[in-house]
Amino acid sequence: MMKLQTLLSYLHDFTIYSGENPTITSIEMDSRKVTKGALFICIKGFTVDGHAFASQAVANGAVAVIAERYVNVPVPVILVRDSKRAMAVLADAFYGQPTHKLHLIGVTGTNGKTTTTHLIEQIFRKAKKKTGLIGTLYTKIGDETYEVQNTTPESLVLQKTFKQMVDAGVDVAMMEVSSHALHMGRVHGCDYDVAVFTNLTQDHLDYHQTMEEYRLAKGLLFAQLGNRFDHTRPKFAVLNNDDSSSEQYKRMTAATIITYGIETESDIMAKAIDITPSGMVFTIVTPTEEAQMQTKLIGRFNVYNILAATAASLASGVSLSTIVEAIGEIQGVPGRFETVDEGQNFTVIVDYAHTPDSLENVLKTIREFAKRNVYVVVGCGGDRDRTKRPIMAQIAVQYADVAIFTSDNPRSEQPEAILQDMEDGVRGQSYVSIVDRKEAIRYAIHQAQAGDVILIAGKGHETYQIIGEQVLHFDDRLVAREAIKEREVSC
Ligand SMILES: CC(=O)N[C@H]1[C@@H](OP(=O)(O)OP(=O)(O)OC[C@H]2O[C@@H](n3ccc(=O)[nH]c3=O)[C@H](O)[C@@H]2O)O[C@H](CO)[C@@H](O)[C@@H]1O[C@H](C)C(=O)N[C@@H](C)C(=O)N[C@H](CCC(=O)O)C(=O)O
Numbered sequence: 001m002m003k004l005q006t007l008l009s010y011l012h013d014f015t016i017y018s019g020e021n022p023t024i025t026s027i028e029m030d031s032r033k034v035t036k037g038a039l040f041i042c043i044k045g046f047t048v049d050g051h052a053f054a055s056q057a058v059a060n061g062a063v064a065v066i067a068e069r070y071v072n073v074p075v076p077v078i079l080v081r082d083s084k085r086a087m088a089v090l091a092d093a094f095y096g097q098p099t100h101k102l103h104l105i106g107v108t109g110t111n112g113k114t115t116t117t118h119l120i121e122q123i124f125r126k127a128k129k130k131t132g133l134i135g136t137l138y139t140k141i142g143d144e145t146y147e148v149q150n151t152t153p154e155s156l157v158l159q160k161t162f163k164q165m166v167d168a169g170v171d172v173a174m175m176e177v178s179s180h181a182l183h184m185g186r187v188h189g190c191d192y193d194v195a196v197f198t199n200l201t202q203d204h205l206d207y208h209q210t211m212e213e214y215r216l217a218k219g220l221l222f223a224q225l226g227n228r229f230d231h232t233r234p235k236f237a238v239l240n241n242d243d244s245s246s247e248q249y250k251r252m253t254a255a256t257i258i259t260y261g262i263e264t265e266s267d268i269m270a271k272a273i274d275i276t277p278s279g280m281v282f283t284i285v286t287p288t289e290e291a292q293m294q295t296k297l298i299g300r301f302n303v304y305n306i307l308a309a310t311a312a313s314l315a316s317g318v319s320l321s322t323i324v325e326a327i328g329e330i331q332g333v334p335g336r337f338e339t340v341d342e343g344q345n346f347t348v349i350v351d352y353a354h355t356p357d358s359l360e361n362v363l364k365t366i367r368e369f370a371k372r373n374v375y376v377v378v379g380c381g382g383d384r385d386r387t388k389r390p391i392m393a394q395i396a397v398q399y400a401d402v403a404i405f406t407s408d409n410p411r412s413e414q415p416e417a418i419l420q421d422m423e424d425g426v427r428g429q430s431y432v433s434i435v436d437r438k439e440a441i442r443y444a445i446h447q448a449q450a451g452d453v454i455l456i457a458g459k460g461h462e463t464y465q466i467i468g469e470q471v472l473h474f475d476d477r478l479v480a481r482e483a484i485k486e487r488e489v490s491c
Pocket residue numbers: 029030031032042043044045046047048049050053149150151152153154178179180181
């Protein structure tokens with residue numbers, strides 16, 4: 001609870017059309033969630049304009065309204081330049097600036113955010129800290145998980161979650177920070193201690209338009225870090241030295257820089273990497289010590305994720321021996337290189353690769369150990385970057401022996417039209433297109449011979465498929481499992 005005027009003292013640029021000072025009991029951006037005493041924030045969304053719901057919010061009990069243009073309601077209206085950004089400031093204030101009380105680690109980059117945050121979580125758990133995690137899979141406080149809608153939630157949800165973490169005694173929070181969130185200011189008010197960059201490759205050009213804009217959006221995490229030079233709470237930017245975008249981020253941040261890499265000389269490095277089908281071993285070298293790292297995770301890209309997690313944890317004061325122990329025990333991350341094993345004589349892997357770079361990485365990794373044919377079942381999401389479709393199709397055809405194109409989440413687009421965009425990248429080459437994802441997975445599984453490897457890419461942990469407005473239950477792992485059993489019965 002907070003008085004409106006107290007709350008507004010955190011905002012520096014607004015106009016208020018009232019001298020009233022009601023008590024604010026909650027902040028809402030959705031009129032349907034408003035209850036008595038709420039401050040309603042009108043957000044001009046991508047689908048509808050929240051200003052149209054101000055009256056409904058007041059009817060539901062809102063006692064004040066934040067808006068970008070005047071709305072005619074019988075409660076104080078506060079005009080701001082950008083209501084989404086104002087919301088982030090107000091949410092931070094309303095929930096008692098919870099990130100000031102947490103050690104907060106933010107991870108950004110095109111690929112590897114979910115994996116890296118999970119590695120960091122396990123490391124801190126090993127270090128006997130209470131952890132909180134926010135990302136694509138869920139919000140997790142200690143052992144409890146909660147469903148999420150976005151990888152990086154809207155500021156209201158985000159700050160409320162941080163408050164819950166503080167109340168639950170969380171010491172360290174780690175979160176995925178998407179480029180959308182950075183661009184829209186969802187994370188304004190988050191006081192990061194460590195910011196981590198995984199990599200930058202093509203994705204989300206539907207939203208950011210150009211790679212330069214996309215790179216800049218990710219850079220905001222580093223630009224917004226550490227300008228206080230607080231010697232009691234130093235800030236760290238953890239950067240991938242093998243990714244050229246890091247050079248720009250080094251210039252954008254005032255924080256202490258820690259680099260990691262395999263190719264380029266860096267503060268934290270992996271050397272003598274040995275990759276087998278069951279895991280990896282490598283030497284991790286820091287400025288002060290060296291250790292042997294052993295992991296069940298597979299793929300060179302996961303060496304990068306481990307290096308990023310190690311650098312972030314070392315910067316946070318965790319010992320290298322604790323890090324090595326934690327990484328050694330990690331079984332995997334749901335939907336990331338997850339095998340489906342029903343005792344069949346071929347390998348089935350479900351993975352969340354939905355960008356050109358991740359698909360290429362995963363297929364290259366499979367190629368390193370596959371003894372016979374490699375199948376890939378892959379689609380591209382609707383209402384998302386169209387330009388990645390032909391590129392992903394080309395990668396599928398290039399690295400797999402059998403490429404099967406299918407639907408991912410078509411959303412509002414025609415599934416056949418998405419397949420056309422993919423096929424445009426591979427005209428004249430050999431591939432199979434099966435619109436129905438279940439049928440595509442069944443096709444691969446029924447074709448496979450002993451020793452073959454099937455990669456089912458793009459949806460990983462997802463337990464749904466979005467077709468039009470419908471959200472249907474769909475889980476690649478279950479569909480694959482059923483198809484394997486079906487095949488055994490028919491043999
Ligand atoms: C494009 C985008 O970012 N959209 C987000 C946005 O939805 P929107 O703009 O369509 O909202 P809207 O439906 O137009 O509503 C506008 C306003 O009216 C309000 N409203 C609406 C109806 C009503 O009756 N009353 C009412 O008050 C709404 O509560 C809202 O405040 O606000 C929603 C609520 O916070 C978000 O969940 C939603 O994310 C959607 C699901 C999404 O797909 N976002 C993607 C692009 C995204 O952000 N992805 C990144 C991850 C990318 C990656 O890592 O690969 C992420 O961080 O998730």
